[in-house]
Amino acid sequence: MGRLQNKTALISGAASGMGAAEARLFAEQGAQVIVADVDGDGAQSVVQDITDAGGSAIAVHLDVADAASWDKAITRGVKAFGDIDILVNNAGILIMKPVQDTTEEEWDRIFSINAKGVFLGTKAVLDSMKATGAGSIINISSIYGIVGAPSAAAYQATKGAVRLLTKATASDYAPFNIRVNSVHPGVIATAMTDELLADPEVAKDLLGTTIMERPAQPEEVARAVLFLASDEASFMTGSEMVVDGGYTAQ
Numbered sequence: 001m002g003r004l005q006n007k008t009a010l011i012s013g014a015a016s017g018m019g020a021a022e023a024r025l026f027a028e029q030g031a032q033v034i035v036a037d038v039d040g041d042g043a044q045s046v047v048q049d050i051t052d053a054g055g056s057a058i059a060v061h062l063d064v065a066d067a068a069s070w071d072k073a074i075t076r077g078v079k080a081f082g083d084i085d086i087l088v089n090n091a092g093i094l095i096m097k098p099v100q101d102t103t104e105e106e107w108d109r110i111f112s113i114n115a116k117g118v119f120l121g122t123k124a125v126l127d128s129m130k131a132t133g134a135g136s137i138i139n140i141s142s143i144y145g146i147v148g149a150p151s152a153a154a155y156q157a158t159k160g161a162v163r164l165l166t167k168a169t170a171s172d173y174a175p176f177n178i179r180v181n182s183v184h185p186g187v188i189a190t191a192m193t194d195e196l197l198a199d200p201e202v203a204k205d206l207l208g209t210t211i212m213e214r215p216a217q218p219e220e221v222a223r224a225v226l227f228l229a230s231d232e233a234s235f236m237t238g239s240e241m242v243v244d245g246g247y248t249a250q
C-alpha cells in the first residue's frame with residue numbers, strides 16, 4: 001500500500017525539476033497526479049513516464065498567475081480523479097539581480113508567479129479540500145525565504161512572502177483539517193540552477209556555504225514533500241521544512 005494511496009494530488013510546475021520528481025514519486029506511492037504546467041510537452045512527458053511505470057496521471061495546462069487558469073485546471077483534475085487531497089505549489093521562476101538592477105516589470109512578473117501563484121492556487125483548491133474533509137498544501141519556498149544572499153532581491157521577497165502566507169493559511173484552515181507547510185530547498189540541480197552551477201565562481205559561492213558541499217538532486221527534496229503530503233505528517237502545519245544540505249545551519 002503506497003503512502004499516498006487513493007489520494008489526488010495537483011502539482012504546479014510539474015513539467016520539470018522538483019515538480020516532476022514529486023509527480024513521479026507521488027504516483028509511485030499510489031497518488032493520482034495532476035501534472036500542471038505552462039509547458040505542455042514537458043507535462044505530457046512526465047505523465048508518460050508515470051503511466052509507463054503503471055501509475056495514474058494527467059497533464060493539464062496551468063498558468064499559476066491566472067485565476068481562470070487555476071479554475072480550469074482544477075475542474076479538469078477533479079473530473080478525472082475526484083476531489084483534490086494534496087496541492088504542491090511548486091511553480092516558480094528565478095531572477096538574479098540586486099534591487100537597483102531589477103525593473104518594475106521584473107518585480108511584478110516574479111511576484112505574479114512565485115507569490116500570487118501560491119495565493120491563487122490555495123484559494124482555488126480549498127473548496128475541493130473542504131469537500132473531502134482534509135487536505136495538505138505544500139508551498140515551495142526556498143532557503144532564500146529564510147536568509148538573505150546577494151543578487152536575488154525580488155526572488156527572495158517572493159519566497160519570504162510564501163513562507164508567511166503558509167503560516168497564515170495554516171491558521172485559517174486548521175479547523176477544516178487542512179494542513180499547510182512550506183519547504184525550503186537549498187541548491188538543487190534543476191533547469192533553474194543549470195547556468196549558475198555551470199559557472200565555477202558562482203558554483204563555488206553557492207556550494208561553499210552548503211555544509212554538504214554539493215547540490216541536491218530533485219528527488220531528495222521530493223521525499224520531504226512526500227512526507228508532508230502524507231498522513232504521516234498529521235501533526236505538522238504552519239511549519240518550515242528545510243532541505244538544504246546545511247546551508248542555513250551556520
Ligand SMILES: NC(=O)c1ccc[n+]([C@@H]2O[C@H](COP(=O)([O-])OP(=O)(O)OC[C@H]3O[C@@H](n4cnc5c(N)ncnc54)[C@H](O)[C@@H]3O)[C@@H](O)[C@H]2O)c1
Nearest residue numbers: 013015016017018038063064091092142185187188190192
Ligand atoms: N533549484 C533550486 O535550487 C531551488 C532552490 C529553492 C527553491 N526552488 C524553488 O523550487 C521550485 C521548483 O523549481 P525547480 O528548481 O524545479 O525549477 P524548474 O525550472 O526545473 O521548474 C519550474 C517549473 O515551473 C514551471 N512554471 C514557470 N512558470 C509557470 C507558470 N506561470 N505557471 C505554471 N508553471 C510555471 C516551468 O515551466 C517549470 O516546469 C520553484 O518554486 C523554485 O523557486 C528551487
